[in-house]
Amino acid sequence: MDFLPISREDMEKRGWDQVDFTYVIGDAYVDHPSFGPAIISRVLEAAGYRVGIISQPDWKDPCSINVFGEPRLGFLVSAGNMDSMVNHYSVSKKRRSKDFFTPGGVMGKRPDHAIVVYGNLIRRTYKNKPVIIGGIEASLRRMAHYDYWDDCLKRSVLLDSQADILSYGMGERSVVEIADALNSGIPVEEITFVKGTVYKTKTLENLYDHIDLPSYNDLLSDKPNYARSFYIQYCNTDAFSGKCLAEPYPDGIFIVQNPMSPPLSMDEMDRVYALPFMRTYHPVYEKSGGIDAIKEVKFSLISNRGCYGGCNFCALTFHQGRIIQARSHESIISEAKTIIKDPEFKGYIHDVGGPTANFRKPACKKQMKYGVCTNRQCLFPKPCKNLEVDHSDYLDLLRKLRALPGVKKVFIRSGIRFDYVMADPDDTFFREMCEHHISGQLKVAPEHISDNVLKSLGKPENSVYRAFCKKYAAINKKLGKPQYLVPYLMSSHPGSTLKEAIDLAEYLRDNHLSPEQVQDFYPTPSTISTCMYYTGVDPRTMKPIYVEHDPHKKAMQRALIQYKNPKNYELVHEALELAHRTDLIGFDKKCLIHPRNSGDSSFRKKDRIISKKPATQAEKKYGISFDKYDSIQKDAKEKARQNKVRRRK
Numbered sequence: 001m002d003f004l005p006i007s008r009e010d011m012e013k014r015g016w017d018q019v020d021f022t023y024v025i026g027d028a029y030v031d032h033p034s035f036g037p038a039i040i041s042r043v044l045e046a047a048g049y050r051v052g053i054i055s056q057p058d059w060k061d062p063c064s065i066n067v068f069g070e071p072r073l074g075f076l077v078s079a080g081n082m083d084s085m086v087n088h089y090s091v092s093k094k095r096r097s098k099d100f101f102t103p104g105g106v107m108g109k110r111p112d113h114a115i116v117v118y119g120n121l122i123r124r125t126y127k128n129k130p131v132i133i134g135g136i137e138a139s140l141r142r143m144a145h146y147d148y149w150d151d152c153l154k155r156s157v158l159l160d161s162q163a164d165i166l167s168y169g170m171g172e173r174s175v176v177e178i179a180d181a182l183n184s185g186i187p188v189e190e191i192t193f194v195k196g197t198v199y200k201t202k203t204l205e206n207l208y209d210h211i212d213l214p215s216y217n218d219l220l221s222d223k224p225n226y227a228r229s230f231y232i233q234y235c236n237t238d239a240f241s242g243k244c245l246a247e248p249y250p251d252g253i254f255i256v257q258n259p260m261s262p263p264l265s266m267d268e269m270d271r272v273y274a275l276p277f278m279r280t281y282h283p284v285y286e287k288s289g290g291i292d293a294i295k296e297v298k299f300s301l302i303s304n305r306g307c308y309g310g311c312n313f314c315a316l317t318f319h320q321g322r323i324i325q326a327r328s329h330e331s332i333i334s335e336a337k338t339i340i341k342d343p344e345f346k347g348y349i350h351d352v353g354g355p356t357a358n359f360r361k362p363a364c365k366k367q368m369k370y371g372v373c374t375n376r377q378c379l380f381p382k383p384c385k386n387l388e389v390d391h392s393d394y395l396d397l398l399r400k401l402r403a404l405p406g407v408k409k410v411f412i413r414s415g416i417r418f419d420y421v422m423a424d425p426d427d428t429f430f431r432e433m434c435e436h437h438i439s440g441q442l443k444v445a446p447e448h449i450s451d452n453v454l455k456s457l458g459k460p461e462n463s464v465y466r467a468f469c470k471k472y473a474a475i476n477k478k479l480g481k482p483q484y485l486v487p488y489l490m491s492s493h494p495g496s497t498l499k500e501a502i503d504l505a506e507y508l509r510d511n512h513l514s515p516e517q518v519q520d521f522y523p524t525p526s527t528i529s530t531c532m533y534y535t536g537v538d539p540r541t542m543k544p545i546y547v548e549h550d551p552h553k554k555a556m557q558r559a560l561i562q563y564k565n566p567k568n569y570e571l572v573h574e575a576l577e578l579a580h581r582t583d584l585i586g587f588d589k590k591c592l593i594h595p596r597n598s599g600d601s602s603f604r605k606k607d608r609i610i611s612k613k614p615a616t617q618a619e620k621k622y623g624i625s626f627d628k629y630d631s632i633q634k635d636a637k638e639k640a641r642q643n644k645v646r647r648r649k
Helices: 006-013 035-048 083-089 112-123 172-183 217-220 223-236 266-275 283-288 330-341 393-403 418-423 428-436 450-456 464-479 498-510 528-535 550-561 566-578 606-611 614-622 626-648
Strands: 021-025 051-055 074-078 131-134 145-147 152-154 165-167 197-201 245-250 253-257 300-302 351-353 441-447 484-491
Touching: 021 035, 021 418, 035 051, 035 074, 035 172, 035 266, 112 131, 145 528, 152 165, 217 223, 223 351, 223 528, 245 614, 266 330, 266 566, 300 330, 300 528, 300 550, 330 393, 393 428, 418 464, 441 450, 441 464, 450 528, 464 484, 484 550, 498 550, 498 566, 550 566
Parallel strands: 021 051, 021 074, 074 131, 131 165, 300 351, 441 484
Antiparallel strands: 145 152, 165 197, 197 253, 245 253
């Protein structure tokens, strides 16, 4: 067992004179099942193909992709585990200072829009060699899409990258089918039959029962057209019920999306995670400081894929799909035993989960036969009457893991759906989660408290979260554990005005919460929320929705969630004035902030001394806070001034 070749020397040590596929990736090479390129390369290896890895090539040098010479079958291209633009930029479009997927965290080792750049880099040398793109960046840009960073509608990445085929979703099935087709001698332009792929063509004669999407030119000319097109795509992301989609472009080109690959069975999932991963980064990076991204996942276990939660700001529907795929207990426990043997393991399994930790099976029986419903969600706005709520399998898995010799604690950190927990009439999982699987605090994602905003987010009503908080507190009190909830909150999501942002601030005030982290809405490709942001309409109803585009007003909404932070004072003050909510500026306990300090240079020396330590000197000497003392002083001075004016008259 060893890493796959990263150099010609490695290739020759294996006795190879040529690789079948050269895999160009935007991350450092980490051979761990939490990293997409590792899974794809190992799956191909298991299918009998020779794969060489070129990690973070110099995109300005065409020779950087010639490490192995010309591959026999083609090039695979992935931007890495993260979208390269999200990796590089914050939501305010400021350059990030660290890349956790690069040796030593150094920024700048991959280009912006990496899929496009790498694809064109290959085409400069290999004009006719098949190029297959995949991974999260390609998957979410497979059709025309809104690009937040350039603030425009862009073509399918398949065209801009000059690639031949795009493998979307997780890709284990489709990449092997593509490899087998190429290996059998089928020209790449004729590989149009693989599920989970997108290809370009000049004829639709061979398509059966497909849907024609609006043309790219129509999308450019009319934003509502894009909203309609996007929702058609959204309703056709299911492997069982989805149809082929055809998007016309100028010069008679069509981008065709085949239906999604069928979900992996439990046996297939087990085989993928049993592949001979090295479970760490390549040793060549050790001298550069290693790869920080491995730290969060090295002692974690992936138990499932997919999510039927249906959050509108999440791209999982487009990438992994809504049908849950799970590994067997035996597979997960076997991996846990491998982790326990690691010399660095301290007895703590950091996580057991996936996109949503407490989903372990499809939402209902019909999904594996007919697919997911196209016109309704499983949990939103209320849990579907057909939803099978059952934590018993997950609970049994957690019990087995925490009973393993050498395991001190098993945590749940990948997130739970609290509405799913509340829909379970049996509190056994809730109780055992609090007793065994939390270390002081549990992170959950209500995102907001305004029902109007929650509706646009695709999240349950705030009453569900309130009930969850109440039950969580009661269970922990009974257990005698002082454990807390850490809510993830989002600002500036479509539908949120200053009014809703202030409502959220008041909720935080009333519940004595001070969030340390806040996520401003990030419009990444292929989500309902991003479609709302670009078009100004909800694609499900085509009704207008409020969208905040102004960066300064977005900053106000963010600041309101952290109104206690002195750095946010000016923004909060401005927001309250703009919203005509100056009743929240004052000294009453219901106020968010105090009025601005006078700054009057006529204050006596002792007043200035008191102002430095209001909690000690002002309260001890006068029995009131400095702010109250300051107010009294101002009133006294104003009365003295008015009396002086009257005496003169």
